[in-house]
């Protein structure tokens with residue numbers, strides 16, 4: 001299958017790197033607006049083929065969407081990242097226009113594509129993509145919760161001194177410093193609740209660290225993260241391309257599920273060849289549902305900014 005990644009910057013190139021080295025796609029097209037940038041990244045990645053042993057073809061283009069024609073999945077990472085001290089939400093003014101233009105251009109050449117939105121503020125960019133393209137809801141998927149859950153597992157691993165692959169832990173809600181909800185009650189180590197091993201205070205600390213996971217990295221790096229975001233984007237694409245039916249927390253359009261309407265927000269979904277195929281009901285308790293509603297209010301506020309831009 002052919003996969004396009006728009007934005008050949010830190011996240012887009014890392015996502016493409018994962019897609020090619022693990023042969024998730026047969027062909028990857030990288031697109032950027034900066035002259036020669038995507039071509040350069042694609043050439044550099046191509047030169048890893050004999051070293052890493054893959055056959056995926058990768059090409060790079062500057063704004064030439066004809067080269068993306070017939071893509072099964074398109075990943076949008078174009079836009080600006082935040083700097084230390086900023087929130088993701090502050091990026092809306094620049095990124096909304098970029099994401100809308102890119103999504104429209106992609107669909108002209110790949111009308112059947114599934115769109116994965118990574119650019120921030122991701123929940124609002126996903127909502128914008130859905131509204132601007134008029135695509136069936138199952139074909140628009142925002143990536144944030146997969147990354148946040150990976151960070152949740154990282155902090156749990158540190159607290160438990162265990163292997164991350166023995167952990168199941170999910171973050172739902174918005175992909176914002178204050179809107180994400182690490183579900184500590186449902187996190188398990190080999191099927192056993194982590195609350196059997198960690199006290200309330202430790203669990204609170206893990207959740208707090210998870211929520212500011214992106215901000216912590218932004219402070220350390222001077223710009224936001226790319227290894228885990230790129231890998232998370234590729235994991236999502238893999239489940240689509242290989243029809244794996246993995247359950248991932250993703251930002252999708254809610255129509256009554258989890259008590260919300262007319263919003264895109266992170267919930268557990270089955271990801272397969274049709275995009276997101278089913279929402280899984282985790283049966284939140286009263287506190288968790290209240291947090292989810294609060295998160296939805298904040299994201300809805302951000303969505304309302306779109307009409308003022």
Ligand SMILES: NC(=O)C1=CN([C@@H]2O[C@H](COP(=O)(O)OP(=O)(O)OC[C@H]3O[C@@H](n4cnc5c(N)ncnc54)[C@H](O)[C@@H]3O)[C@@H](O)[C@H]2O)C=CC1
Pocket residue numbers: 006007008009010011012031032033034037077078079080081082088091095098101102117118119120121122143144147175223224225226229
């Ligand atoms: N949803 C998530 O979990 C995550 C989201 N992000 C977001 O992803 C976005 C990209 O981050 P980075 O890769 O670090 O930034 P970056 O600055 O390294 O790369 C962005 C690229 O987009 C390109 N671009 C800008 N406008 C474009 C257009 N109209 N068409 C094509 N390309 C265009 C730029 O030239 C640049 O190369 C940011 O908005 C960031 O906040 C980053 C990490 C995780």
Ligand SMILES: O=C([O-])CC(=O)C(=O)O
Pocket residue numbers: 081082087088120147175213214215218224225229
């Ligand atoms: O923190 C940021 O701005 C980028 C991002 O969404 C993340 O790494 O979670």
